[in-house]
């Protein structure tokens with residue numbers, strides 16, 4: 001029998017006699033099972049979910065997808081566990097809703113774990129459902145978004161649920177670089193369960209109601225004797241600002257789902273170039289931006305917010321920032337130029353004077369690699385005094401982490417355009433999408449300084465013990481406090497009027513849409529991890 005409800009022998013006899021009766025009885029049972037599936041763990045548990053301030057797995061999908069477009073798969077799938085009396089506890093769908101639908105009229109696959117069914121815990125069959133949609137998404141070239149709300153491996157299933165997790169991990173890796181994978185943590189996410197989101201491209205969290213940790217507060221107390229709350233150990237604030245394990249957070253489930261719709265709008269459906277989205281725009285590509293002439297202070301040491309510059313350059317000032325609360329000395333995010341998605345990477349002098357440090361290097365390197373994997377052109381805005389000095393950085397491995405960004409830019413073959421807005425010093429000059437990393441178009445604004453180091457440091461070394469410090473500093477500045485030497489060498493293609501930046505970049509990006517680069521045959525590179 002297809003469904004679990006008992007069927008009597010009288011029913012059987014009637015069915016055999018009358019095929020139309022058989023059909024109508026089946027329809028009735030189908031309706032019963034469908035209703036059960038829609039109700040998840042039942043009204044009580046749904047009420048508890050709402051009392052926490054959370055939506056149910058289905059309500060989240062309703063907000064994520066364009067109305068009426070979601071097609072559920074495997075709504076009747078049930079677990080096969082026979083331990084702990086589990087054969088008598090069945091919920092059609094087994095704690096995860098899977099399927100596909102449209103987001104802004106483009107296909108997206110999704111799974112949404114249902115905390116009302118066994119705490120959203122992952123069984124062997126629950127995993128099979130997730131893997132099925134991931135494989136389908138990879139085959140057809142559509143993003144996958146996973147809404148995680150789960151107590152982790154289903155305890156009753158033992159190693160079968162661990163195997164299920166491993167199958168999901170493998171599917172994550174197989175899909176990586178082929179389709180965008182987005183994870184949203186909307187409730188608990190503990191134990192090994194944290195690792196599937198960790199292998200996806202972007203991870204978002206919901207403020208106050210979501211948390212992620214490998215071991216919870218009780219285990220931490222036992223092992224390290226630390227007292228820590230769930231929120232302080234693995235809440236959204238910790239992960240977006242300290243650990244970097246999440247890329248953003250939003251106030252509640254509704255705001256989070258709406259933000260995901262916005263993010264998906266910027267992303268291609270797959271690594272096939274033809275799926276890059278184009279959005280009609282009324283923002284003219286040749287728009288002059290006189291504001292850019294006054295947004296950068298003349299004093300090279302005065303802070304300013306690079307985000308104001310970005311907003312002036314991109315279509316309608318619209319940017320979706322990735323990791324806005326982490327390593328704020330570098331900005332990463334998606335925007336559009338002439339309706340085409342670009343990845344923005346920009347030093348921000350507002351924090352740590354825009355220096356590159358470990359966290360900024362990691363943040364930007366991962367972003368650059370995503371853009372390169374998915375054919376998204378890179379626009380880099382540079383105002384960098386160098387790498388952040390100090391024992392903390394050196395002991396933390398700034399050499400290895402800084403190398404990631406250098407490596408990522410150098411291996412990226414997407415269109416790359418760079419503008420230096422005020423200064424570019426030392427190794428950071430090379431790293432920040434310099435001409436030498438096969439960047440297609442490099443520009444500098446007229447006030448730019450490009451040198452090995454700042455005047456004071458340089459004079460201290462070149463003229464140690466000399467009393468004429470002030471004179472040497474001004475000579476040094478006269479020589480290096482402008483981009484002319486770089487322009488004479490062809491390391492910047494032109495020194496441009498700031499107000500002309502948008503027009504020039506749009507023009508270059510249009511031209512670069514047909515860029516091709518010969519592939520170097522190798523299995524894969526070995527980026528310093």
Ligand code: HXC
Pocket residue numbers: 117118119120121150151152153154155156162165166188190191192193
């Ligand atoms: C089976 C589970 C479950 C699990 C929760 N439930 N977690 N069932 N397996 N892992 C069930 C509960 O029995 C309960 O069922 C319902 O879900 C809701 O759980 P509550 O505890 O009542 O909810 P709450 O108080 O909100 O606490 C949520 C929680 C807690 C913090 C997630 O349930 C919890 O600590 N669960 C265990 C977490 C865990 O250690 N998981 C294994 C991690 S190791 P009823 O019927 O009462 O509603 C792991 C390995 C993966 O995941 C390895 C991959 C490499």
